[in-house]
Amino acid sequence: MILAAATLFERELLRFYRDRGRVIGAFLPPVLFWLLLGSGLGSSFRLPGTAGPVGFLQFFFAGTLMLIVLFTSVFATISIIEDRKEGFLQAVLVSPSSRLAVVLGKVAGASAVGFLQGLAFLLFVRQAGFSPSLSGWLVAALAMLLSSVGLTSLGFAIAWKSSSTQAFHAVMNLFLLPLWMLSGAVFPIQTAPPWLRLVMRINPVSYGIAAIQESLAPAQGIAGLPHLGASLAILTLMSAALAAFAALIASRE
Amino acid sequence: MSGSAAVSVRDLSFTYPAARKSPALLALSGVSFEAEKGKSLGLLGPNGSGKSTLFKILATAAHPGSGSISILGHDIVRERAAVRRSLGVVFQHPSLDLKLTVNENIRFQGRLYGLSGPALSRAVDAAVERFGLGSHANSAAETLSGGMRRRVELAKALLHGPEILILDEPTTGLDPAARREFWRHLQDLRSERSLTILTTTHLMDEAEALDRLAILDRGRLLALGTPAELKATVSGDVLTVESAEPQKLQALMLDKLGIKSRLIDAVLRVEQAQAHLLIPRIVESFPELAQAVHFSKPSLEDVFLGKTGRRFEIGKKEGMGP
Structure with missing residues (x-):
């Protein structure tokens, strides 16, 4: 089973990095958003309850990271639909490899791609105005990895059930993008109206954003963020649950 | 004969459940036959005859509805893993990853069947050599011609040394020259080692060259025998x-x-x-x-016509079900 999963994992990485369009398509748009929105809103943005000045470029950094992870894992899981259409999947499904290995390989491969792309963006952390410690770096990377596994599993479950890539895009626009927007990625949770705040608290992506923000700037003391340990715990639980859900969806049928 | 049967199908029925716009569809009804070890058996029928459904079930891509199937003595439902290891499957629609190279495609397939290390390398090298893919081994699959892609499919399906090869209309979309070449490869393989071949087809000339044929129409088995035996019934x-x-x-x-x-x-x-x-x-x-x-x-077409009162090609247009 591990051999089969490792095979599909390797294939996912090969396919991604061989396709320059996908590498750029998943990386450049979020970075452009970050630069344009960050520069445009710039200092007119004030994060409530902060000691020092936090510009939008800095605030939006964690959101951009999450967007890269989201875009990459979404593009990667969409390939399940193509695999089905182009016929690659049929050969995998009649091989002795278990369904669990298929899910594991695909989700691990797509998460790894999302994680590595996010890691590349994390190199700009100083340009964004953060100066995290080594442990801050590591915790941010961990939060990103967990988010990546969660979002990829969710994408996988949706893609497995989608009949076409168009249908997947529709679900993604209706569901995955709002999930990102309402996570504290674009605007802080504490300035949102109460009903929205409730939605944002339920949204698992919020905890990914919170964990990244806190690990990069622990001293800033942004009010309204859940405790780092709690964020990571919730993130881990959610990712595990979503991965199990993806495995369940794929093993029926 | 069941002792020497590679594949034994007993009283197989399969119904596609009703969906939003289509009623439930009986695709196979009480089909029984056996495929002998080391021989080729053709599943011949127009579109909608149920042969593709039968292929899917034999390839373990769909569960049999009712009835039983044993493959080399293994039950297809209860001993799925053992059955899957003994089967090489060639689908009608290509199963290649076009973005990967020929070599990668074959290697990844081997790993899905549990091959690794030197054994995998040996098998891949042998397959590349056997199917004359050497000069294309490092080209992306999308750059290959249709005939070449089919050869890679065949190489993939046979990599783990299965005893039974099952194919679904394997020469669809190939020109006559490529079709002949594909069958020549299969015949060569048959003469080299004992390989049981099960293939669906709607092409009469392909069917003529097989050892035995099962003619299907509207989910039922109409006739079973060698091409000569079948033609003698006219x-x-x-x-x-x-x-x-x-x-x-x-x-x-x-x-x-x-x-x-x-x-x-x-x-x-x-x-x-x-x-x-x-x-x-x-x-x-x-x-x-x-x-x-x-x-x-009399031709095989006449056999079909004699049994159904319909021409083969007409049945093709009616197309009932997948």
């Missing part, structure tokens, strides 16, 4: 008579000459021994009505 030779007024000619031929015929797709068909002797009588008696008369030895 009584005598076949005459087809074309006419602008076939019904009128049919009645006249029976009244005046005592020749029984069947009207199928506006063409009269006469099946009897020494049918060539009838040609001058028909042409002389009905110079106006009989526009063309063809004589032929």
